[in-house]
Amino acid sequence: MYRDLIIIGVRMNEAHPSAPGDVRAFNVRTGALAWSFHTIPHPGEPGHETWPADAWTHFGGANCWAGMALDAERGIVYVPTGSAAYDFFGADRPGANLYANSLLALDAATGARKWHFQTVHHDLWDRDLPAPPNLFTLERDGRRIPAVAQITKSAHVFVFNRETGEPLHPIEERLFPMSDLPGEITSGTQPIPLRPPAFSRQAMTYADVTDLSKAAQAAVLDRFERARSAGQFIPPSRQGTIVFPGFDGGGEWGGAAVDPQGVMYVNASEMPWILQMVDLAEHGGATRSARMLYARNCLHCHGVQRQGDPLKVYPPLLDLSRRMKRDEARAVIKDGKNLMPAFAQLTEGQLDELVTYVMSAADAPPAASAPKADPAAAPEFTHTGYNRFLDPEGYPAVKPPWGTLTAIDLNQGEIKWQRTLGELPELTARGIPPTGTENYGGPVVTAGGLVFIAATRDEKIRAFSADTGEKLWEAALPAGGYATPATYAAEGRQYLVIAAGGGKMGTQ
DSSP: BBBBEEEEEOOSSSSSOOBOOOEEETTTOOOOOEEEESSSTTSSTTTTTGGGGTHHHOOOOOOOOOOEEETTTTTEEEEEOOOOOSTTTTTTSSSTTTTEEEEEEEEEEEEEEEEEEEESOOOOOOOOOSSEEEEEEEETEEEEEEEEEETTTTEEEEEEEEETBBBBSSEEEEEEEOOOOOOOOSSSEEESSSSSSSSSSOOOOOOBBSSSHHHHHHHHHHHTTTTBBBSOOOOOOOOOOEEBBBBBBBBBBEEEEEEESSSEEEEEEOOEEEEBBEGGGGSSSSSSHHHHHHHTHHHHHTTTOOOOTTEEEEEEEEHHHHSSSSHHHHHHHHBEEEBBOOOOTTTEEEEEHHHHHHHSSSOOOOOOOOOOTTTTTTOOOEOOOOEBOTTTTSSSSSSSEEEEEEEETTTEEEEEEEEEOOOOOHTTTTTEEEEEEOOOOOOOEESEEEEEEOBBOEEEEEEETTTOEEEEEEOOSSOOOSOOOOEEETTTEEEEEEOOOOOTTTOO
């Protein structure tokens, strides 16, 4: 909220077709649209040259779903954006693709751009900016500088002067490999902060391969040796590219906390994922069919074999006819439900074809296929799903830690401390030290020097010393606390509250 304006982002499909992620402000008294910022620039607007000329008419994404931060005194709203659609293949959107993957500083009253910084050029890794930035005051040489810090899924922290956009720690445009997928033109460089250092590992190497057991190590090595693994921004590939930290971070939607001394507290997951591309042109040509509709709209979530994902975030479809009536499945596809977006663009005939296909247990799913007709048609490649890289027991394919909590001195650009976050009791019982777990939900820091965070798969909430990182206490929750806590005072007493709803990482 800024004066009489409510400023909002939007959520949309991350595949084709998708709407552009314009940021809008509405007058709360009249309901009138006050301003709109085009995250896919129109002709004549700065950044238009970083897209195909007509991209603004049919490309989508570049949206703010994670939330914003407002400097009310200066009248500036800071807007983090996500990647352009389609997330993992961009042959149809050559260029850097502003203002996707950018931190935007906009005039809160008018929507005019004051400055921006793009954290990923021509994103192919789903590196949305995952959380609102943090506003704080940076201390340097006796000066107090209004600053803004943005965390990323790749576990970097970008720090800027809030007013000018000047980086307050050095950032290097580093060379990275080009794609070998036909038609794909990756950016030759990506911006990497030199300080602070990344708060998660940046590449999975042979030394990182799990050693929980010999069987787990052998299985992981077999897949690891057939994939590409050389760190950040290695292009997607047919054989599979290891994205580490994974699609969910590193830093993620829980965000970070910053205290008045300029120390950031941020949690991270250290889970590798495998991004594998499938060539659509090799599977069925350009005619519309149920198989192609599935490949275009469903495959990247529900899998090549309709198997879903191991944690059942995206459910399997092989036995759908036992769990859902045809009319119910049709309604979910058309209107969306929970995490699933609506596919209202499908015709009645296409809906009937797709429902018949996903309700059938006999027809083997396609490797991939997709229709191509209009400018927003599906790309030449799709990915095989959001696949965590796990060992045969379902644990991450890398050695621990799998979850961390880190304190970063933003004034100096240095890590102050890092602690393992979370525990899996069944592994502790096997004599394995606490490993940390994948985690969702951020921390809160108090003036009394405490950091509170839940977020972990073991469904606990914990308190840490902000100064040393020592764990002070932990308590079980009735369900996973995959949210950021809040703290408040009433009648002279301070309270801590968290929404404990579960529902992530296979927990209830």
